[in-house]
Amino acid sequence: MALGWEDIRAExxxxxxxxxxxxxxxxxxxxxxxxxxxxxxxxxxxxxxxxAAAGLLERRRKAGTRVALHPVRRARFDIPxxxxxxxxxxxxxxxxxxxxxxxxxxxxxxxxxxxxxxxxLLRLRGLHLADNRPAIYEERWLDPAVLPEPxxxxxxxxxxxxxxxxxxxxxxxxxxxxxxxxxxEVDILGCAPxxxxxxxxxVTEAEGRPITSVRLxxxxxxxxxxxx
Amino acid sequence: MALGWEDIRAExxxxxxxxxxxxxxxxxxxxxxxxxxxxxxxxxxxxxxxxAAAGLLERRRKAGTRVALHPVRRARFDIPxxxxxxxxxxxxxxxxxxxxxxxxxxxxxxxxxxxxxxxxLLRLRGLHLADNRPAIYEERWLDPAVLPEPxxxxxxxxxxxxxxxxxxxxxxxxxxxxxxxxxxEVDILGCAPxxxxxxxxxVTEAEGRPITSVRLxxxxxxxxxxxx
DNA sequence: GAGTGGTCTAGACCACGTT
DNA sequence: ACGTGGTCTAGACCACTCC
Numbered sequence: 001m002a003l004g005w006e007d008i009r010a011e012x013x014x015x016x017x018x019x020x021x022x023x024x025x026x027x028x029x030x031x032x033x034x035x036x037x038x039x040x041x042x043x044x045x046x047x048x049x050x051x052a053a054a055g056l057l058e059r060r061r062k063a064g065t066r067v068a069l070h071p072v073r074r075a076r077f078d079i080p081x082x083x084x085x086x087x088x089x090x091x092x093x094x095x096x097x098x099x100x101x102x103x104x105x106x107x108x109x110x111x112x113x114x115x116x117x118x119x120x121l122l123r124l125r126g127l128h129l130a131d132n133r134p135a136i137y138e139e140r141w142l143d144p145a146v147l148p149e150p151x152x153x154x155x156x157x158x159x160x161x162x163x164x165x166x167x168x169x170x171x172x173x174x175x176x177x178x179x180x181x182x183x184x185e186v187d188i189l190g191c192a193p194x195x196x197x198x199x200x201x202x203v204t205e206a207e208g209r210p211i212t213s214v215r216l217x218x219x220x221x222x223x224x225x226x227x228x
Numbered sequence: 229m230a231l232g233w234e235d236i237r238a239e240x241x242x243x244x245x246x247x248x249x250x251x252x253x254x255x256x257x258x259x260x261x262x263x264x265x266x267x268x269x270x271x272x273x274x275x276x277x278x279x280a281a282a283g284l285l286e287r288r289r290k291a292g293t294r295v296a297l298h299p300v301r302r303a304r305f306d307i308p309x310x311x312x313x314x315x316x317x318x319x320x321x322x323x324x325x326x327x328x329x330x331x332x333x334x335x336x337x338x339x340x341x342x343x344x345x346x347x348x349l350l351r352l353r354g355l356h357l358a359d360n361r362p363a364i365y366e367e368r369w370l371d372p373a374v375l376p377e378p379x380x381x382x383x384x385x386x387x388x389x390x391x392x393x394x395x396x397x398x399x400x401x402x403x404x405x406x407x408x409x410x411x412x413e414v415d416i417l418g419c420a421p422x423x424x425x426x427x428x429x430x431v432t433e434a435e436g437r438p439i440t441s442v443r444l445x446x447x448x449x450x451x452x453x454x455x456x
Numbered sequence: 457g458a459g460t461g462g463t464c465t466a467g468a469c470c471a472c473g474t475t
Numbered sequence: 476a477c478g479t480g481g482t483c484t485a486g487a488c489c490a491c492t493c494c
Contacts (some may be wrong), residue, residue, distance in 0.1 A: 004482070017396035019433075029460065035241045040484045043462075055306070061461045061491045073307040078283070090436060164299060168245035171456040174303055178406035178424040178448075196406040196424035198391055204456070219408075228400040228432070232463070257479065268465045273480075289472045289480045 003039045008047035011037065016056060016067055018042050024069045027057075077226035079174075082136060082160050095158040097196070098188075099125040102144070111143050112203065113210050124159050127188060133219075134189045140214040146206075154222040159212075163204070167211060172204040176224070179217070189219050198222045231267045239265065244284060244295055245277040249362035252297045253349075255285075305454035307402075309365060310356050310388050323386040326416075327353040328371070337369050340431065341438050350375070352387050355416060361447075364416045368442040387440075393430070395439060400432040404452070407445070417447050426450045 011123045012027075014020075021027050030048065034041040048065060051057045055072040059065045102120040105113065113121065121141045128136040140159055144151075152162045163169075181195045191197070198218040204211050238253075242248075249255050258276065262269040263316045278295055283300040314321045330348040333341065340351065347423055349369045356364040373441045378392050391397075409423045419425070426446040432439050 010278060013398075017398075031460085037327075040486095041461095042463095045463090046482090047463090059461065060493090062459055062493050063491095064460065069393075070309055070312065071397075071401075073397075074304065075307060076302060077306050078302050079301055081298050083299060088368075097481065142335060163281060163338040165297075169299075169301075169456070172301075174454045174456065176426070176452040176454070178426040178446075180424040181423070194408070194422050194424075196408040196422075197317060198404070200270075201454075208487085218406075222405060225405040226402045226404070228397070228402065228431075259479090268467095269480095270466085270482095272463065273482090274463090277481090287480065288474090290478055292479065427464050 003037060003043065005043045005046040008033075008039060008044055009050055012047060012051060015026055016188060018191060020026060023067050023068050023071075026064050028154075029064065037054070043072070047179070067115060073228050075226040075228050077224065081164050082158065086130045086135060088126065089130070092132070094129040094132065096127045096129060097124070099123065105134045105141050109179055111182045112213060113141070120144075124154060128158065128160075129218050134191075137185060137217045137224075138214060139187050140212060142212045143210070146211055160214075163212060165217060169204050169208060169211065170206050172202060172206070177201075181217075185217055189217065191220050195220050198224065231265060231268050231271070233271045233278070233374065234272040236261075236265060236267060237278055240275060240279060241284070248294050251299075254294055257292065267413050284445065285448065301456050303454040303456050305452065307394050314356065314358045314363060317358070320360070321359065322357040324355045324357060325352070325383045326355060327351065328382055333369050338440060340441060341369070341371060347446055348372075352382060354382070354386060361420075363418050363447050363450075365413060365445040365447075366442060367445075368399060368440060370440045371438070373440055388442075390393050395433050396434060397439065398436070399431060403429045405429075409445075413445055419448050422440075423448050426452065 028036070030041045030044045030172045034132070036045045037044070037147070048057060048059065048178075052065075053138050055074045056068055057065050058068050071209070075167065080088070083095075099121050103123040104110070105121050105123075109121070122144045124140040124142060129136055130217070142159065144168050152166075154162070177199045179197050179199045181189065181191055181193065181197050185197065186195070186224045187191050190227070197220065200216040200218070201214070203213045242315070255261075258269045258272045262272045264270070264400070276285060276287065280287045284296055285293055286296050288431045291421070308316070311323075312322045326427065329351050330337070331351040333349050333351075337349070349424075350372045352366070352368040352370060354366050355362055368424045370387065374395050380394075382390070407425050407428050409417065409419055409421065409425050411421070413419075414421050414423070425448065428444040428446070429442070430444070431441045441453065
């Protein structure tokens with residue numbers, strides 16, 4: 001015998017899909033299921049917890065466990081270091097620093113960082129190359145407080161890679177959208193005028209404080225893959 | 229006392245961020261940690277399993293647990309039913325069916341569905357409206373085997389919503405990209421010629437077999453938000 | 457108040473993969 | 476071969492929340 005929690009999960013999933021338990025309906029308690037299926041309640045708990053995390057069940061103490069009425073498709077994807085993403089496609093990687101200077105950020109960025117007037121941020125612009133062709137154009141604002149003395153040489157290591165391996169992050173936001181290439185971006189990325197570019201805007205935080213905000217413009221043809 | 233697994237996770241996270249355990253370094257075994265921190269090994273296991281799922285640790289039997297060398301940013305987002313997504317923004321929702329017919333799919337789709345020649349799929353095209361303005365143009369191929377008799381009326385309920393609440397899914401793929409609007413899409417979405425559109429291509433499977441493949445073109449201005 | 461899920465414990469066995 | 480993580484068990488207590 002020896003039923004594992006994955007077996008229990010499979011059985012519960014089967015009953016949901018067979019509409020043995022209808023959407024919105026209450027399913028038996030963990031204890032009842034553990035008796036029926038012949039395993040410990042802990043094992044049932046593990047299985048139901050997993051299905052709830054996947055969005056198929058809704059659980060509340062005392063109220064019990066229900067089959068989700070509107071099963072949410074919850075997708076996940078990994079955002080690797082840009083260098084590894086490119087090398088993972090079998091291409092060679094290079095980073096070209098376009099600009100590095102201290103500057104007053106625009107109002108929107110300043111309010112995000114809650115930075116004081118007169119305390120400039122670090123402005124970084126650069127280009128990630130795959131097989132020596134432009135792949136991603138990056139515009140970044142960075143809180144200089146996270147930099148050590150002496151500061152890293154961003155001509156040798158991209159801000160992306162340096163940050164990932166030197167500054168512990170605790171969370172952040174990402175927004176994906178599409179944008180037509182501006183004349184300057186056409187120039188930098190070598191794409192057609194007005195080409196549709198995949199845009200990723202990311203704010204990374206550590207301990208509740210924004211560390212860096214970055215705008216990543218991907219050359220035409222970029223695809224972001226995720227699993228359901 | 230009564231340390232919970234979240235306390236253990238917090239302590240381990242603290243040591244990683246304080247570089248008490250360097251990236252790539254081996255950390256103590258579950259048993260050693262449980263003794264040091266004064267809890268059961270199960271509790272340590274739960275904490276380390278969670279950190280591994282978040283991409284901060286790498287675990288292998290016998291080899292032990294290491295601090296990830298290149299912490300992967302693992303992002304998650306929910307893909308709700310289109311109607312709920314639009315209504316959630318406080319806008320009114322409507323769906324307009326443009327086309328519904330049986331047809332032989334193009335080769336790429338046919339091979340995906342492993343469908344036999346002479347067994348046509350259902351071709352659906354429609355427009356999701358937010359506040360009576362075009363929001364998402366949808367082109368879909370659907371395996372008619374999943375439809376009941378009589379078939380649902382897709383003029384009243386969008387294929388998206390009907391599928392989510394009637395056909396259990398077990399997995400799938402999503403690919404996001406950016407595309408310039410074609411003349412036909414300009415016409416349907418009422419956008420500028422060549423506008424950059426956010427494109428979502430999704431294949432949904434049940435029990436390892438593709439059920440539906442859909443191409444969703446979002447009107448300009450669409451943003452997909454995710455959490456790190 | 458009482459029912460249900462959330463978690464902890466201590467011990468045990470097993471699977472895997474490095475050595 | 477053997478060390479490490481993966482999991483199961485049985486029992487217990489607690490937290491939340493519905494009634």
